[in-house]
Amino acid sequence: MFNLLLFTLVGVGAQLVDGALGMAFGVTATTLLMIGGLGPAQASAAVHLAEVGTTLASGVSHWKFKNIDWKLVAKLGVPGAVGAFIGATVLSGLSTEAAVPITATILLAIGIYVALRFSVRPPAVADARTTPHTARFLSPLGLFGGFIDASGGGGWGPITTSTLLSRGKTAPRTVIGSVSASEFLVASAASLGFLVGLGRESAGNLLVVAGLALGGVIAAPFAAWLVSRVPATLLGTAVGGVIVLTNAQKLFKSFDITGAVTVAGYLAILGAWAALLFYAWKRSTLTPAEAEGDFTGVELAVENELAEPAVKRER
Secondary structure, rough: OOOHHHHHHHHHHHHHHHHHHHHHHHHHHHHHHHHHOOHHHHHHHHHHHHHHHHHHHHHHHHHHHOOOOOOHHHHHHHHHHHHHHHHHHHOOOOOOOHHHHHHHHHHHHHHHHHHHHHHHOOOOOOOOOOOOOOHHHHHHHHHHHHHHHHOOOOOOHHHHHHHHHHHHHOHHHHHHHHHHHHHHHHHHHHHHHHHHHHHHHHOOOHHHHEEEEEEEEHHHHHHHHHHOOOOOHHHHHHHHHHHHHHHHHHHHHHHHOHHHHHHHHHHHHHHHHHHHHHHHHHHHHHHHHHOOOHHHHHHHHHHHHHHHHHHHHOO
């Protein structure tokens, strides 16, 4: 019972992050499960099996709200499923000792990416409901994102969503909805890959899967509340820093790095994290025009206010 509660809390934490940012359920959950002592392959297998249910529900919800471009789902999700299957079988074939530093390195890199992605200026995006991207661009992106997602325990959202948003050619709601729907294919393929690679061991953590799924369902409404209270820039930077810090600790331990080098490493991470948090907080207090460094909107508002008395006089 205690273990179920523990894994449910992990699911709650991961869903709070994912619901508020639109990404990072897998990265957060895998990191927390590995901290709890689960092996990299077992943690990733449990997370992806839980995601089969959560991504299906998410995809149906986005479909009802017309947030999905099915051509984008096919061009991104099918290669993503192939990459996820390969990544799962590769991770399953590694020993736990060999897999820990590899997975920790991937998660650390994703954590740095997430922290930087949400602390810097958000890209301008178009309002197009259909993607102009071709399979030549989407297929390699999906293949790479799926491989990293399965082998690293997460990364589909941070890699694909952020890349597509930064291109500025598709509406954000369509990007998020289509990526969420395609993640069902990725999670299913990864689960199949872990079943092939780990055999019955992949299904031996049903308690973990149940806890993650239950926690995700419980946290969903709170995540909606959180996103309305905490700026995404600040939350994303905070989560990215936690992921970097925890996986850096695993790398220090794996390579027997101790003493002054470890202290210096932690201080460097904490210093950079604090600076990014401060920058993200400052950005969250600015208006959109100020954040973009463009005061055209402010000037226009002033001009309209000055012109208003003249309009009234004419009337």
